[in-house]
Amino acid sequence: xxxxxxxxxxxxxxxxxxxxxxxxxxxxxxxxxxxxxxxxxxxxxxxxxxxxxxxxxxxxxxxxxxxxxxxxxxxxxxxxxxxxxxxxxxxxxxxxxxxxxxxxxxxxxxxxxxxxxxxxxxxxxxxxxxxxxxxxxxxxxxxxxxxxxxxxxxxxxxxxxxxxxxxxxxxxxxxxxxxxxxxxxxxxxxxxxxxxxxxxxxxxxxxxxxxxxxxxxxxxxxxxxxxxxxxxxxxxxxxxxxxxxxxxxxxxxxxxxxxxxxxxxxxxxxxxxxxxxxxxxxxxxxxxxxxxxxxxxxxxxxxxxxxxxxxxxxxxxxxxxxxxxxxxxxxxxxxxxxxxxxxxxxxxxxxxxxxxxxxxxxxxxxxxxxxxxxxxxxxxxxxxxxxxxxxxxxxxxxxxxxxxxxxxxxxxxxxxxxxxxxxxxxxxxxxxxxxxxxxxxxxxxxxxxxxxxxxxxxxxxxxxxxxxxxxxxxxxxxxxxxxxxxxxxxxxxxxxxxxxxxxxxxxxxxxxxxx
Amino acid sequence: xxxxxxxxxxxxxxxxxxxxxxxxxxxxxxxxxxxxxxxxxxxxxxxxxxxxxxxxxxxxxxxxxxxxxxxxxxxxxxxxxxxxxxxxxxxxxxxxxxxxxxxxxxxxxxxxxxxxxxxxxxxxxxxxxxxxxxxxxxxxxxxxxxxxxxxxxxxxxxxxxxxxxxxxxxxxxxxxxxxxxxxxxxxxxxxxxxxxxxxxxxxxxxxxxxxxxxxxxxxxxxxxxxxxxxxxxx
Numbered sequence: 151x152x153x154x155x156x157x158x159x160x161x162x163x164x165x166x167x168x169x170x171x172x173x174x175x176x177x178x179x180x181x182x183x184x185x186x187x188x189x190x191x192x193x194x195x196x197x198x199x200x201x202x203x204x205x206x207x208x209x210x211x212x213x214x215x216x217x218x219x220x221x222x223x224x225x226x227x228x229x230x231x232x233x234x235x236x237x238x239x240x241x242x243x244x245x246x247x248x249x250x251x252x253x254x255x256x257x258x259x260x261x262x263x264x265x266x267x268x269x270x271x272x273x274x275x276x277x278x279x280x281x282x283x284x285x286x287x288x289x290x291x292x293x294x295x296x297x298x299x300x301x302x303x304x305x306x307x308x309x310x311x312x313x314x315x316x317x318x319x320x321x322x323x324x325x326x327x328x329x330x331x332x333x334x335x336x337x338x339x340x341x342x343x344x345x346x347x348x349x350x351x352x353x354x355x356x357x358x359x360x361x362x363x364x365x366x367x368x369x370x371x372x373x374x375x376x377x378x379x380x381x382x383x384x385x386x387x388x389x390x391x392x393x394x395x396x397x398x399x400x401x402x403x404x405x406x407x408x409x410x411x412x413x414x415x416x417x418x419x420x421x422x423x424x425x426x427x428x429x430x431x432x433x434x435x436x437x438x439x440x441x442x443x444x445x446x447x448x449x450x451x452x453x454x455x456x457x458x459x460x461x462x463x464x465x466x467x468x469x470x471x472x473x474x475x476x477x478x479x480x481x482x483x484x485x486x487x488x489x490x491x492x493x494x495x496x497x498x499x500x501x502x503x504x505x506x507x508x509x510x511x512x513x514x515x516x517x518x519x520x521x522x523x524x525x526x527x528x529x530x531x532x533x534x535x536x537x538x539x540x541x542x543x544x545x546x547x548x549x550x551x552x553x554x555x556x557x558x559x560x561x562x563x564x565x566x567x568x569x570x571x572x573x574x575x576x577x578x579x580x581x582x583x584x585x586x587x588x589x590x591x592x593x594x595x596x597x598x599x600x601x602x603x604x605x606x607x608x609x610x611x612x613x614x615x616x617x618x619x620x621x622x623x624x625x626x627x628x629x630x631x632x633x634x635x636x637x638x639x640x641x642x643x644x645x646x647x648x649x650x651x652x653x654x655x656x657x658x659x660x661x662x663x664x665x
Numbered sequence: 666x667x668x669x670x671x672x673x674x675x676x677x678x679x680x681x682x683x684x685x686x687x688x689x690x691x692x693x694x695x696x697x698x699x700x701x702x703x704x705x706x707x708x709x710x711x712x713x714x715x716x717x718x719x720x721x722x723x724x725x726x727x728x729x730x731x732x733x734x735x736x737x738x739x740x741x742x743x744x745x746x747x748x749x750x751x752x753x754x755x756x757x758x759x760x761x762x763x764x765x766x767x768x769x770x771x772x773x774x775x776x777x778x779x780x781x782x783x784x785x786x787x788x789x790x791x792x793x794x795x796x797x798x799x800x801x802x803x804x805x806x807x808x809x810x811x812x813x814x815x816x817x818x819x820x821x822x823x824x825x826x827x828x829x830x831x832x833x834x835x836x837x838x839x840x841x842x843x844x845x846x847x848x849x850x851x852x853x854x855x856x857x858x859x860x861x862x863x864x865x866x867x868x869x870x871x872x873x874x875x876x877x878x879x880x881x882x883x884x885x886x887x888x889x890x891x892x893x894x895x896x897x898x899x
Binding site for chain 1: 716718737738739740742743748750754756757758759763766767768770812816
């Protein structure tokens with residue numbers, strides 16, 4: 151009895167806390183309101199969890215507080231929107247991005263030239279700087295001339311809001327194709343490859359002092375080769391891919407949009423860790439300031455590209471059915487007609503927002519849980535959270551696992567953004583609020599505990615939604631006839647209050663370790 | 666007899682602190698060598714320097730004829746060095762089995778070594794599914810040594826194996842390490858001089874970050890004055 155209690159202590163804590171919370175919160179509400187509020191809580195909780203879980207994985211293993219996590223969540227949403235609403239822009243952008251990546255991984259080609267020229271340390275440094283300036287300068291010049299079909303923030307009829315609105319109405323505007331005028335496609339492709347590989351090589355030269363020489367084999371050229379191939383194919387078949395994507399079933403397009411935003415999150419994470427975070431492991435304060443700064447820069451870039459006003463990512467056809475038997479009262483109707491809402495205990499529940507998002511959240515929870523518990527990489531992560539040096543002393547390259555975990559954590563945040571966008575809408579500020587919720591959730595659940603992230607996020611989601619609901623129906627105060635309606639500012643305040651109470655009793659959070 | 670490990674005049678830093686200031690010794694193949702010295706003399710840092718966990722800024726560390734200083738720790742360890750740190754560093758979120766499994770350097774290492782390890786430590790076999798930290802101190806020490814044996818290591822660095830253990834268990838540990846030394850070279854940091862003298866053939870004394878004496882253990886045992894000078898009343 152005692153051992154079973156101890157072994158399942160986490161599960162028991164989770165259940166008791168949730169039950170106690172619901173018991174207190176749900177009195178004084180009708181069954182209909184409770185169902186809707188709980189489902190909304192789960193929905194917000196799921197999205198918060200995706201950001202919080204990434205944050206906690208990164209912090210647990212790397213000791214990096216990634217304060218740009220909220221911004222990366224937002225970027226995920228905007229990338230998803232672009233792929234879903236403006237596939238033509240996505241296909242246009244794909245080629246240069248793949249070519250730049252290929253160029254960066256081809257930087258070693260320049261070594262052959264470099265080896266013939268022997269320079270002293272100082273001239274070499276100057277030469278490297280000159281090459282960086284020339285490389286990036288030319289790259290920027292080419293990119294500004296590279297045709298990308300885009301929206302126009304200053305022209306309302308071509309703004310993201312209009313594209314979103316028309317796509318949501320089922321009448322997407324198909325914009326004119328961008329054509330090569332200022333530069334020939336051939337020059338553009340070669341130019342991007344040459345300039346980006348030159349820049350990458352000069353950066354390597356600057357960092358190491360001498361360029362490293364590795365033996366060349368086919369593996370080294372495999373990845374850049376594939377990147378160039380895909381990039382060039384995307385360029386050649388640009389028009390065809392674009393029209394294929396516009397004509398595509400919106401459910402599949404949505405899946406692609408989510409996948410692309412996860413991949414860009416993973417890529418962005420890997421890039422951040424290897425270039426910016428890695429040199430600063432001995433200076434944690436700098437890392438903190440760096441991630442904070444990157445978050446702000448990200449918000450500014452998104453504002454510049456997609457604009458400040460809010461717009462929505464339309465829901466795919468699977469969740470937009472109306473009329474007829476909708477709102478559905480049973481599952482058969484729901485699946486047949488893809489109703490946007492269903493009736494539960496007399497309350498209307500939105501299928502995407504309040505059913506689909508929580509289900510995805512739970513699936514991600516299970517998948518990451520299995521990854522942590524069953525795979526070798528998960529084992530290394532769990533061990534590394536406790537003692538990195540020992541893991542390294544076993545002969546394991548922890549740095550590589552660092553990059554992987556950072557990429558995974560950012561990927562989760564980007565996934566959360568793309569998933570939440572159809573429900574919450576997109577604004578450049580959407581990340582900040584969510585990061586705050588995620589941090590509070592982690593403090594409640596335990597900073598480096600994965601189940602703690604889930605429990606904390608769920609509680610934060612629930613308490614927010616219950617406060618919102620009570621703001622509408624009011625709480626009857628005892629001994630008086632007065633009704634207390636929590637005002638909107640009390641919604642975030644209530645989560646902080648919960649955090650304060652939890653931390654006073656359990657300083658490590660509900661499921662945190664006792665250190 | 667050739668030397669599996671040569672530590673040549675190393676100066677090591679942990680963060681900005683200059684901990685080792687000229688440590689120099691060799692470890693003959695197949696031997697047990699004990700690093701002795703007072704608390705804070707730099708014995709643990711010496712082990713860490715061999716593995717690259719402390720940064721060696723001067724001098725060299727030669728393992729199996731190859732200079733390893735400056736290489737990242739995981740590459741050094743992968744050359745065949747097992748590490749049993751102070752306080753064991755058992756992974757608390759991993760089961761006993763996982764604690765062993767994580768040390769695999771190639772797939773199936775653990776399965777190949779299973780019999781050998783469980784012959785040395787029959788206790789571990791019973792607790793495979795427990796969490797690492799649910800074991801007693803002695804069992805944790807055994808697990809830490811077992812973990813260092815999973816991969817094919819030719820050198821074992823063991824830090825304070827007898828620390829905090831009951832005399833009976835220390836006896837068992839001495840037997841185990843002795844058995845191990847038939848196949849693997851061992852470098853041992855040990856506060857307990859009795860334990861060290863029972864096990865080691867060679868000794869190195871480290872004092873204030875410098876190696877001051879080295880030689881055969883049996884000569885040291887005979888030299889009470891030296892023991893008193895460097896190790897206090899032992």
